[in-house]
Amino acid sequence: MKNLTSRRQFLGSAGALFFSGSVVNNQNALAQRYSDSDDETYWDLVRSQFSFDESKIPMNAANLCPSFRSVSEVVSSLTHDIDKDCSFNNRSKFNRFLENSRSIVAAQLNVGKNEIALVRNTSEANNIINNGIDLSQDDEVLIWDQNHPTNNVAWEVRAARKGFLVKKVSTPVKPNDDQELIDVFVSQFTTKTKVLALTHVSNVSGIKLPIKELASAAHARGIYVHVDGAQAWGAMSLDLTELDIDSFSASSHKWFMGPKEVGVLYIKQQNIDHFWPNVIAAGWGNQSDTQLEGARKFESLGQRDDAALAGIATTAHQLDLIGLERIEKRIVNLSSYLKEGVTGLGLELVTPIESNLSHGVCIVEAPVSERSDITNKLYENYGISGAATGGIRLCPAIYNTMEHVDRAIDALKEAMT
Numbered sequence: 001m002k003n004l005t006s007r008r009q010f011l012g013s014a015g016a017l018f019f020s021g022s023v024v025n026n027q028n029a030l031a032q033r034y035s036d037s038d039d040e041t042y043w044d045l046v047r048s049q050f051s052f053d054e055s056k057i058p059m060n061a062a063n064l065c066p067s068f069r070s071v072s073e074v075v076s077s078l079t080h081d082i083d084k085d086c087s088f089n090n091r092s093k094f095n096r097f098l099e100n101s102r103s104i105v106a107a108q109l110n111v112g113k114n115e116i117a118l119v120r121n122t123s124e125a126n127n128i129i130n131n132g133i134d135l136s137q138d139d140e141v142l143i144w145d146q147n148h149p150t151n152n153v154a155w156e157v158r159a160a161r162k163g164f165l166v167k168k169v170s171t172p173v174k175p176n177d178d179q180e181l182i183d184v185f186v187s188q189f190t191t192k193t194k195v196l197a198l199t200h201v202s203n204v205s206g207i208k209l210p211i212k213e214l215a216s217a218a219h220a221r222g223i224y225v226h227v228d229g230a231q232a233w234g235a236m237s238l239d240l241t242e243l244d245i246d247s248f249s250a251s252s253h254k255w256f257m258g259p260k261e262v263g264v265l266y267i268k269q270q271n272i273d274h275f276w277p278n279v280i281a282a283g284w285g286n287q288s289d290t291q292l293e294g295a296r297k298f299e300s301l302g303q304r305d306d307a308a309l310a311g312i313a314t315t316a317h318q319l320d321l322i323g324l325e326r327i328e329k330r331i332v333n334l335s336s337y338l339k340e341g342v343t344g345l346g347l348e349l350v351t352p353i354e355s356n357l358s359h360g361v362c363i364v365e366a367p368v369s370e371r372s373d374i375t376n377k378l379y380e381n382y383g384i385s386g387a388a389t390g391g392i393r394l395c396p397a398i399y400n401t402m403e404h405v406d407r408a409i410d411a412l413k414e415a416m417t
């Protein structure tokens with residue numbers, strides 16, 4: 001990697017946004033070309049911000065995304081800095097970096113910085129909610145049967161210990177509209193329902209739930225609403241205040257395209273005091289009220305990857321340069337193009353083709369016994385990395401081009417028709 005322009009300036013910057021020359025030039029180009037146009041030249045420039053080559057194309061953002069090259073550089077450089085001097089004196093600057101990351105994430109999600117905890121991943125965030133909320137044997141928790149296991153099975157594991165009831169809701173395989181999705185949940189509300197645990201976009205079907213409307217209906221009954229946003233953070237322009245949910249979880253390593261082993265947990269300010277953290281690390285009683293203010297108490301997790309936490313700010317800066325609304329539109333365009341190509345081959349989709357009922361997760365029908373073989377063919381013969389989840393899952397993100405999607409469609413034609 002090229003030497004940084006000024007190591008002292010780099011390490012002293014709370015944003016940690018000083019990069020090698022090539023990355024700076026590309027960032028400037030991104031900023032200069034920001035417009036309402038969606039020409040492929042611009043998206044080729046975005047694709048150049050990632051280090052993968054054209055022989056192996058990542059198209060499984062629902063599981064893992066590559067980080068922006070600039071993010072990798074920041075994390076690598078800061079990791080080297082810690083390895084060179086791991087003293088408390090040197091590492092003290094990472095408190096500033098962490099707070100900067102928190103502030104930028106909070107601003108993007110339109111919530112207060114004290115409502116944000118930067119934990120390790122979505123699973124940990126889900127379990128903080130699952131284990132932290134007070135429930136009695138007479139209470140019910142309503143879950144979507146398409147939730148991720150950490151927002152689904154984890155509730156059942158706790159219920160087995162505590163005795164409350166977990167009820168699973170199944171939605172139509174081919175929903176006609178948002179109202180149909182809303183009605184199926186609302187019809188299951190009872191006076192005993194205390195929690196509604198949802199997933200914004202399912203990783204096993206690609207269905208996108210109307211979260212704002214579901215939260216409103218639940219709150220009218222006094223029901224707490226938690227949303228797993230693993231398939232939404234970084235893929236959509238999210239306003240958690242407008243959605244009016246009680247808590248939200250997501251991971252940096254998916255559509256956010258940030259460092260590994262960092263996740264976000266949002267808890268509405270009025271709810272924070274009702275939750276206790278799962279982990280109490282050394283130094284809990286010695287930390288100042290400021291350090292543990294608000295949702296920070298959920299960050300008492302022992303030694304963290306300080307470089308990765310600092311890299312969250314870099315990632316958020318990159319997303320801001322492109323624009324989250326623009327990112328959302330691009331992902332819809334890519335996924336729509338993919339789904340149209342799939343149906344043009346005569347293949348069936350698990351995922352709704354309508355963009356109001358889905359987003360970036362695209363799943364093609366395939367027999368369970370054939371899914372692994374098909375995904376291996378896509379990878380070995382065409383260099384398309386997908387997943388055998390719910391069918392054949394392909395999730396194009398902003399680092400993908402239309403040519404990548406064409407290649408994926410050609411690969412499906414060879415492997416499945």
